[in-house]
Amino acid sequence: MTAGKAGKRTWFAESLLVLLLIIILPLLHGVGVVSDYYLNLCGKYLALAILALGMDLIWGYTGILSLGQAVFFGLGAYAMGMHLMLGSSGRGVYGEPIPDFMVWNRVLELPLFWQPFQYFPLAALAALSGPALVATVIGWLTFRRRVSGTYFAILTQAMAYAAWLLFNRNELNLGGTNGLTDFKRLLGFPLSAPGTSRGLYLVTALGLVGSFSLCRWLVGSKMGLVLTAIRDQERRLQFLGYPVASYKIFIFALAGMLSGLAGALYVTQVGIITPSQIGVLPSLEIVVWVATGGRGTLVGAILGAIGINAARSLLTARYPEWWPIILGGLFVGVVILFPDGLAGLPRQLQRLGRRLWLPRMTAKPLQPSVVRPELTSQQ
Amino acid sequence: MVKRTLILLWSLCSLLGIGGVVGAATITPLDAYAQALATADQQRQALEHMRALAEPSYKDLLIALKEGTLYLWRDRLLIFGDAGAFTDLAGQTILDASGQPFLPDDATPVPLEEGNMSLVQRLLEVMNLTDSDPRARKAAALKLGSLRDAAHITVLKQALRQEGNASVRAVLVEAIYKLQLVDPDPQVRHRAVEHFANIRAESALALLKNLVEHEQDNVVKQAMHRAISAIEGYLQLRSLVGYVFNGLSLASILLMMSLGLAITFGLMGIINMAHGEMLMLGSYTAYVVQECFAAFAPAQLDYFFLAALPLSLLIVGAVGIGLERGILRFLYGRPLESLLVTWGIGLMLQQGVRLSIGDQTSVNPPTWFRGGWEAIPGLVLPYSRLFIVALSVLSVLAVYWLLYRSAAGLKIRAVMQNRDIACCMGIAARRIDAFTFAMGAALAGLAGCALSLIGTVDPEVGKTYIVDSFMVVVLGGVGKIIGTVLASLGLGMSNKLLEPAIGGTAAAVYAKVGILLLVIIFLQVRPTGLFPPKERATDAITR
Numbered sequence: 001m002t003a004g005k006a007g008k009r010t011w012f013a014e015s016l017l018v019l020l021l022i023i024i025l026p027l028l029h030g031v032g033v034v035s036d037y038y039l040n041l042c043g044k045y046l047a048l049a050i051l052a053l054g055m056d057l058i059w060g061y062t063g064i065l066s067l068g069q070a071v072f073f074g075l076g077a078y079a080m081g082m083h084l085m086l087g088s089s090g091r092g093v094y095g096e097p098i099p100d101f102m103v104w105n106r107v108l109e110l111p112l113f114w115q116p117f118q119y120f121p122l123a124a125l126a127a128l129s130g131p132a133l134v135a136t137v138i139g140w141l142t143f144r145r146r147v148s149g150t151y152f153a154i155l156t157q158a159m160a161y162a163a164w165l166l167f168n169r170n171e172l173n174l175g176g177t178n179g180l181t182d183f184k185r186l187l188g189f190p191l192s193a194p195g196t197s198r199g200l201y202l203v204t205a206l207g208l209v210g211s212f213s214l215c216r217w218l219v220g221s222k223m224g225l226v227l228t229a230i231r232d233q234e235r236r237l238q239f240l241g242y243p244v245a246s247y248k249i250f251i252f253a254l255a256g257m258l259s260g261l262a263g264a265l266y267v268t269q270v271g272i273i274t275p276s277q278i279g280v281l282p283s284l285e286i287v288v289w290v291a292t293g294g295r296g297t298l299v300g301a302i303l304g305a306i307g308i309n310a311a312r313s314l315l316t317a318r319y320p321e322w323w324p325i326i327l328g329g330l331f332v333g334v335v336i337l338f339p340d341g342l343a344g345l346p347r348q349l350q351r352l353g354r355r356l357w358l359p360r361m362t363a364k365p366l367q368p369s370v371v372r373p374e375l376t377s378q379q
Numbered sequence: 380m381v382k383r384t385l386i387l388l389w390s391l392c393s394l395l396g397i398g399g400v401v402g403a404a405t406i407t408p409l410d411a412y413a414q415a416l417a418t419a420d421q422q423r424q425a426l427e428h429m430r431a432l433a434e435p436s437y438k439d440l441l442i443a444l445k446e447g448t449l450y451l452w453r454d455r456l457l458i459f460g461d462a463g464a465f466t467d468l469a470g471q472t473i474l475d476a477s478g479q480p481f482l483p484d485d486a487t488p489v490p491l492e493e494g495n496m497s498l499v500q501r502l503l504e505v506m507n508l509t510d511s512d513p514r515a516r517k518a519a520a521l522k523l524g525s526l527r528d529a530a531h532i533t534v535l536k537q538a539l540r541q542e543g544n545a546s547v548r549a550v551l552v553e554a555i556y557k558l559q560l561v562d563p564d565p566q567v568r569h570r571a572v573e574h575f576a577n578i579r580a581e582s583a584l585a586l587l588k589n590l591v592e593h594e595q596d597n598v599v600k601q602a603m604h605r606a607i608s609a610i611e612g613y614l615q616l617r618s619l620v621g622y623v624f625n626g627l628s629l630a631s632i633l634l635m636m637s638l639g640l641a642i643t644f645g646l647m648g649i650i651n652m653a654h655g656e657m658l659m660l661g662s663y664t665a666y667v668v669q670e671c672f673a674a675f676a677p678a679q680l681d682y683f684f685l686a687a688l689p690l691s692l693l694i695v696g697a698v699g700i701g702l703e704r705g706i707l708r709f710l711y712g713r714p715l716e717s718l719l720v721t722w723g724i725g726l727m728l729q730q731g732v733r734l735s736i737g738d739q740t741s742v743n744p745p746t747w748f749r750g751g752w753e754a755i756p757g758l759v760l761p762y763s764r765l766f767i768v769a770l771s772v773l774s775v776l777a778v779y780w781l782l783y784r785s786a787a788g789l790k791i792r793a794v795m796q797n798r799d800i801a802c803c804m805g806i807a808a809r810r811i812d813a814f815t816f817a818m819g820a821a822l823a824g825l826a827g828c829a830l831s832l833i834g835t836v837d838p839e840v841g842k843t844y845i846v847d848s849f850m851v852v853v854l855g856g857v858g859k860i861i862g863t864v865l866a867s868l869g870l871g872m873s874n875k876l877l878e879p880a881i882g883g884t885a886a887a888v889y890a891k892v893g894i895l896l897l898v899i900i901f902l903q904v905r906p907t908g909l910f911p912p913k914e915r916a917t918d919a920i921t922r
Contacts, residue, residue, distance in 0.1 A: 154853055158846050332720050
C-alpha cells in the first residue's frame with residue numbers, strides 16, 4: 001500500500017518534470033523569458049543525460065564498468081555531424097560541394113564513406129546503429145571470454161585512448177583535431193533560427209523522455225532482474241544456466257545506442273564535435289555523473305548528468321584551473337562518503353538519523369555467526 | 380722565365396727603395412709573384428709556383444685571395460684585415476710615419492679568376508691536412524675524399540704517414556679508398572670496392588650507387604653491386620638493432636611501472652589509476668631536487684641525480700602509503716570503486732602539481748649521461764637509455780628477491796593466494812597491502828625519476844605510459860613476475876617494431892591501435908593473461 005502511494009507520488013513528480021521540460025520551457029522560450037542561450041544549454045544537458053542513462057544501464061544495473069562510453073557518444077555525434085557538414089557544404093568559405101577542411105587537406109572528392117551521410121535517414125540510422133554495432137563487437141570479443149570487471153574497464157579505456165588517437169588524424173577525413181563544426185542547416189532549417197533550436201530542444205527532451213521510459217520498462221521487467229543479478233552474483237547466474245554473456249552484450253549494445261543518440265542530439269545543438277570529447281577523460285566524466293547522481297537509479301543518472309554539467313559550466317567560467325581538482329575531489333568524496341549518490345542521499349540520511357536517534361536499548365546483542373560444534377554438543 | 384723576370388723586378392724595386400714608407404714591414408718571397416698573381420692568365424701558374432716555395436704565409440694569401448681581401452700595392456701584396464688595416468703577408472700591420480694604420484689610395488684588389496676558384500679551394504684543403512686541429516684535418520680529408528680526383532691520393536697518403544691521431548687516420552684511409560674508386564686501373568677500383576664491402580661503410584653508399592652506373596669494367600661493376608647490397612643489408616640490420624633497443628628502452632619503463640601495478644592487482648584486486656601520477660611525482664622529485672641543488676650547491680649540480688633517485692623512491696613510496704592508508708582501505712573489496720577513486724586522485728595530483736610547480740619543465744641530465752655507447756659502427760645508444768634499462772633490470776631482480784627470497788615476500792604471496800587463510804595464520808594482511816602498494820608506487824616513482832633523463836617533466840607524463848602498463852598487466856597476468864616481464868617486452872618491442880613497419884607520420888598512432896587489437900585477440904585465447912594465478916576459485920581475476 002505504501003509502495004503504491006510512493007509509486008503514485010513518483011509518477012506525479014515525473015509527469016510534472018516532463019511537463020516542465022516538454023511544454024513549459026519551450027513555451028517560456030517562445031514568449032522570450034528563457035533566452036536562446038539557456039534553452040540551448042538545457043538541450044545540451046538533456047542530451048548528456050541520455051548518455052548517463054546508458055552508462056547507468058550497464059554500470060548501475062549490470063555492473064559493467066565501461067571507461068569508453070564517450071567513444072560511442074562520439075560515433076553518434078560524428079555520424080550526425082557528417083550529415084550536418086554536408087548539409088552546409090557549398091555554403092562554406094570556398095563554396096565547394098565538400099566540407100572546407102577537406103579543401104585544406106587537398107581532398108577534392110567526397111570520400112566514399114561520406115556519401116551515405118548526405119541523406120538524413122541514413123545518417124540517423126548510422127548514429128544509432130554504428131555505436132550499437134561497435135559495442136556488440138567489443139562485447140562479443142570480451143564477454144564471451146568472460147573478460148569482465150577491472151579487465152574490461154582497462155580494455156575499454158585503452159579503446160577510448162586508441163579512438164582518441166585515431167580521430168585526431170587528418171587522413172581519416174574527419175576533420176582531425178578541429179573536428180566537425182560550422183554547421184549551417186538541418187533538413188532545410190537554418191540552425192541559427194530560434195524556431196529550429198526550439199524544435200531541436202523538443203526533440204532532445206522527447207528523446208530523453210523516451211529513453212527514460214524505455215530504460216524504466218527494461219529495468220522493471222524480468223530482464224532487469226537478470227541484469228541486477230549479473231551485477232550482484234554473476235557466477236551463480238551462470239551456474240543457473242542463464243546466457244550471461246548474451247545479456248551483457250545486449251545491454252552493452254543498448255547503452256552504446258543510447259550514447260549514439262545522445263551524441264547525435266548533442267552535436268546538432270552544440271554545433272561542434274572534436275576528438276577531445278571522445279577520449280579517456282570524457283569517458284570517465286560520464287562515470288562521475290552517474291556515481292554522483294546515484295548509480296542504479298535512473299533518475300539519479302539524469303540528475304547527476306545535469307547537475308555536474310551545470311556545475312561545470314558555472315565553475316569552469318570562473319575557476320578554470322580548479323575544475324580538475326573539484327572533479328577529482330568530487331569523485332573521491334562521492335564514492336567514499338555517498339556510495340549511493342544524490343538519489344540515495346535521503347535514504348542515507350534516514351539511516352544515519354535512525355542510528356543516531358533511535359534508543360539503543362532496542363539493539364540486540366550480536367549473535368556469534370559461527371557456533372563452534374563442540375560447544376553446542378556440550379550443552 | 381716569368382719567375383726570373385719577376386725576381387729581377389722585385390730586386391729592382393727593393394733597390395729603388397719603393398715601399399720605404401713601410402720600411403718596418405717584411406717582404407716575403409711570395410711578393411715576387413704579386414704582378415703575375417694580379418694578371419688573369421698568369422694567376423694559375425703563379426699559384427702553382429708559390430705553392431712550391433712552401434712559405435707559411437701562403438695559406439693566408441690563399442684565404443685572402445678567396446675572400447677578395449688581397450690587394451696589390453706597388454708590386455707588393457697586402458691583405459686587408461678585419462681590423463680595417465692592411466697587413467703584409469707576414470702578418471705585420473702596415474703603419475705610416477705617424478704610427479697610424481697606413482691606407483694607400485693606389486692599392487688595387489687582386490681578383491680571383493673564376494677558373495682558379497676550385498684550385499684555391501683544393502690547395503686550402505690540402506693545407507688543412509697538416510692543421511694542428513684534428514677536427515680540421517678530418518674535415519679536410521673528408522672533403523678531399525669526396526672530390527673524385529685521383530690526383531689527391533698522393534697527398535693523402537703522405538698525410539697518412541705523418542698522422543698520429545687514430546680517428547683522423549681512419550678518415551684518411553677512407554678518403555684514399557674513395558678516391559681509388561675513380562682510379563683508372565680497374566684492379567685498384569676493385570680493391571677499393573672490396574674494402575668498402577668489407578667495412579660496410581655507410582658513407583660510401585651514395586658514391587658507389589652513383590659510380591656503378593658509369594662503371595665500364597664488368598668485374599668491378601659486379602663487385603660494386605655486391606658491396607651496395609652488403610652495405611644496405613648492414614644499414615637495415617643497424618636500424619633493426621636501433622628499433623630493438625628503442626623497444627627495450629620502452630619496455631624497461633613499462634616494466635618498472637607495471638611491476639607494482641601487477642603485484643597490487645594480484646594482491647588486492649584493484650587497479651591503481653593514479654599509478655601514472657606516481658611516475659609523474661617521481662619526475663617532479665627529480666626536478667625539485669635539481670632546483671634545490673641549483674640554488675644551494677650549484678657546483679655539485681651534477682650530483683643532484685644521485686640524490687634524486689633514492690628521494691623519488693622514498694617520497695613516492697610515502698605518497699603510496701598515504702593513499703592506501705588514507706583512502707583505499709575504505710574501499711576494500713570494491714575494485715571498481717577504487718579504480719574510480721584512484722583516477723580522481725590522479726586528476727587532483729596532476730592539477731595540483733601543475734598549479735604548484737608548473738608544467739612543461741625539464742631536467743638537465745648530469746654531464747656523465749651525455750653521449751652514448753657506439754654499439755656497432757654508426758649506432759650510438761645513449762647512456763641515459765642504457766641506464767634506464769639497467770635500472771629496470773635491477774628493479775626486477777630486487778622485486779624478485781623481495782617476493783621469493785624474503786620473509787615479507789612469503790607473506791605477500793600467502794595473502795595473494797588466499798587472503799582469509801593467510802589472515803588466520805596471523806599475517807597482517809592490511810599491512811601487507813599497504814606495504815605492497817607503497818612498493819609499487821615507489822617503483823613507479825623511480826621510473827619517473829629515470830624518465831626525467833630522456834623526456835620533459837610535465838603533469839601528464841603518466842598518461843603516456845599508463846594505458847600501456849595496464850595492457851601489460853592484462854597481458855601478463857598477475858601470477859608471476861615473469862609474466863609482467865614478458866608482457867612489457869612484448870608490448871614495448873611490438874610498439875617500436877610496428878612503428879617503422881607501418882611508416883609515415885601516424886605510425887605511432889596505428890601501432891597503438893594495432894597493439895590494442897592484438898591484446899584483445901590474445902585475450903580470446905587466454906582471458907586471464909599469460910600467467911594467471913593458480914587458484915581454484917572461479918572468480919579469481921574477474922571479481
